Amino acid sequence: MTNSPTLKEVARRAGVHVTTASRALNPATSSLVNSATIRKVQAAARELRYQPNAIARGLKTARSMSVGVLLPDLTNPLFPPIVRGIEDVLAAAGYTTLIANTDHDPDRQLALFDTLRARQVDGVIAATARRDDRLFIEAHRYGVRIVLVNRRVDGSEIPSVVGDDQHGVAMAVRHLVELGHTRIAHVAGPQDTTTGRTRLRAFRQTLDEAGIGADPALIAVADEFTEARGAKAITTVLNATAPPTAVVAANDLIALGCLDVFAERGLSCPRDVSLVGFNDMPFVDRLAPPLTTVRVPHYQIGAEGARMLLERLGDPELPAKSITLPVSLVVRKSTVRPPG
Known part of the structure; x- marks a missing residue:
């Protein structure tokens, strides 16, 4: 050779x-x-x-020129654009990205985090955080460079980049109210995540502002942001004495679960029940019917998260900051006026 x-x-x-x-x-x-x-x-x-020679460069700069990225579920279509945004920014700065999948498992997250640290990554970008995530709180306190994307940790100063969950759900609910819906259900995401908690709170608040009020029988919590858990949760809602004419799902995968159950029960969407998702993940515009959903700038979330980490690597004394990026409502054919 x-x-x-x-x-x-x-x-x-x-x-x-x-x-x-x-x-x-x-x-x-x-x-x-x-x-x-x-x-x-x-x-x-x-x-x-x-x-x-990355090793030689690392010896000179005391850096490995690598960054760890923790994801909760590689099969969730919202994460590839986030990762692409991260990789594009980091690669331009000469960094390698090491991606790890936690499968929503706190023990696996801890093990992977320790593995990344053992590999001397210069920082970590995490999309796995829960509302009270002691791992990241303690690591941040001890000087590990961490940036959270898509989620935050309650009461912490860990830098983060997220979409505007509050405004996104508010737009979805107002859209349905303007169509004439009053029995609006919500299939919420896991309440130990800021995304699940914030979207449920925004749902209740927006209905209160509309003078309708949220019916507890029309709110169900999916304990994971998945199609299967969404299907299980919407089943309890549809069993209510007076079922909903519209549903706001906490994300598009949960919305897919809702569509599965609608079909099983012979319900037509949107003729019998309207449906709004959240994220505008790839191909939801090709569903039958095309899904009305909240579009989140996932690529920009990843890119901003990477830029934020690079800033902190360049100046560790920078004060922590959080960024909220705007979202938009994409109206398609899964929402119409209520029947009757």
């Missing part, structure tokens, strides 16, 4: 000093080099199939 090409060879091929070549190939220092020289050095690196 031939030896790997060296930075010195890249510099010689590009006709520049080795220090200039190093700066041109490092995203953290490329701003010190003019664009023409960067292109020339990058072309030389491609021709020689040069790969920077």
Whole structure:
């Protein structure tokens, strides 16, 4: 096997000093080099199939140039765009992303977190946080660089980037009220997550503001954000003495579970019952009927989370901050005026 090409060879091929070549190939220092020289050095690196030595760079900077990403469920379609946003920003800064799936299991989350730390990741971006997540609270307190995406931890100062759950549910409920619905149900998400808790609170608050009030018999909690749990929860709602004419689901997967049960019971959506989801995950516009849902900027959530982590890696003394990104209601054909 031939030896790997060296930075010195890249510099010689590009006709520049080795220090200039190093700066041109490092995203953290490329701003010190003019664009023409960067292109020339990058072309030389491609021709020689040069790969920077991440270990050597890490020894110089005391960093591994890697970031751990904890996800609760890789099969949930909302997470790929979040991960893409994270990877695009981190890759541009020269970082490698290590992705781990917790399967909603706190013990597995702890084990994976410890594994990532053992691999000397420079920071962690987590989409797995629960409202009272002692793991992240303690880790943040001891100086581990953590950013939460899509969820927050109650009463903590851990930096986070989320969508506007409150406003999203409010828009969904108002849309149904404007159509004339008064018996509106909510299949809520897990109440040990900020997403589940905030969306349920917004549902109740918006109905109160509309002068309707939430009927407790029309609220059911799914203990996971999944199709199966959504189906189980909507079944209890449909068994109410006076069933709903519309349902707000805490996310699109729960909404899919609702559609499954509607079909089993011979209920037509939206003729018999209207349905609104949350997230606007891929392909919900191709359902029968296409799903009215709240669109969340998941790519931007991931990208902002990565930028926030990079800022904190650059200046550990930065005060913690949280960002809430705007959401929008996408009206499709799963919502109409109530029957009769």
